[in-house]
Ligand SMILES: [Zn+2]
């Protein structure tokens with residue numbers, strides 16, 4: 562067979578074999594974000610070029626080399642989006658969403674385009690799931706976003722997740738820092754790319770993958786030593802609230818993120834694949850971007866998850882795509898009357914976003930318990946004649962075998978949730 566043309570280099574067809582997995586990943590991210598009240602937004606794939614020039618900074622690698630920019634029939638310079646945030650910020654400002662109720666939480670699943678050298682697992686068209694929060698400068702917003710990212714990765718089933726955080730300060734304190742590293746790097750023997758970066762894009766040197774540059778960077782001044790009081794307070798706020806939510810992190814003064822518009826908190830979630838650390842999700846604060854676009858001050862922060870990378874890691878870690886979420890509650894029932902009651906309780910739990918199941922096959926208690934074990938139910942509740950009369954039942958945490966007595970009447974949800982809270986150390 563001789564077709565008149567083939568796929569464009571660096572592009573990829575998503576075939577049914579893989580598309581189910583693709584949908585499963587996107588659906589998991591979407592449904593987790595819904596629990597945090599994120600709303601969906603879609604912006605055009607194409608924007609006026611200045612949107613990306615302004616946001617990424619003229620000197621960034623993306624603008625220099627990687628953008629799909631062309632002149633349209635009306636003679637305007639337009640660009641296929643290389644990332645999601647800039648277009649969403651433009652849409653928020655243009656449609657006045659920032660004048661409505663704040664904080665504004667938006668999510669999107671967008672195709673992005675970068676003219677990079679095609680390599681394994683990297684395409685010129687790729688999909689980014691983005692989550693953005695507008696209108697809050699509080700460290701609590703940073704913490705909530707990081708929490709959300711963590712629960713998404715956990716729900717996807719990704720193993721050995723590591724969280725690195727850093728603060729890169731604001732426009733004011735970064736000036737002094739840039740000064741300091743420029744002086745430091747000026748006398749060093751950097752790679753060719755970094756020699757160019759030295760003048761225009763100094764921060765990116767810290768990101769360079771070249772082993773010589775890495776070595777030089779490891780002794781460079783630390784951004785956290787240059788933070789102004791406000792930035793330091795903000796960063797302490799983020800660290801303290803992460804701690805009190807029980808979220809482990811590493812302080813990593815080396816992460817700077819690729820784009821110039823980041824300020825203060827930056828973070829990365831990564832995992833190891835064959836001794837190489839791979840970033841699955843990265844994000845941070847970009848309080849200054851709105852003003853760069855001609856808007857008024859609008860604190861904002863966000864993160865991006867590369868769908869192709871998630872799929873690659875999940876394949877690698879042999880994660881089963883269908884059963885990533887173990888069942889939370891199984892309600893075992895001894896007789897027909899309690900079987901029906903079990904269904905009612907399940908409905909109550911599901912309406913509160915707790916996954917629940919009861920017996921639909923009229924099996925014995927013993928085989929119901931076996932089933933609960935097999936599907937990995939976190940809790941099992943036991944119902945029978947006696948329990949229905951008393952209005953109380955036993956609930957077992959399957960792993961620890963710990964048992965609780967909870968109400969199965971009016972206070973059912975309340976009792977259930979207070980046991981569940983123990984899971985989170987509350
Ligand atoms: Zn500052």
Ligand SMILES: [Zn+2]
Pocket residue numbers: 751752753754755766769770771774
């Ligand atoms: Zn370098």
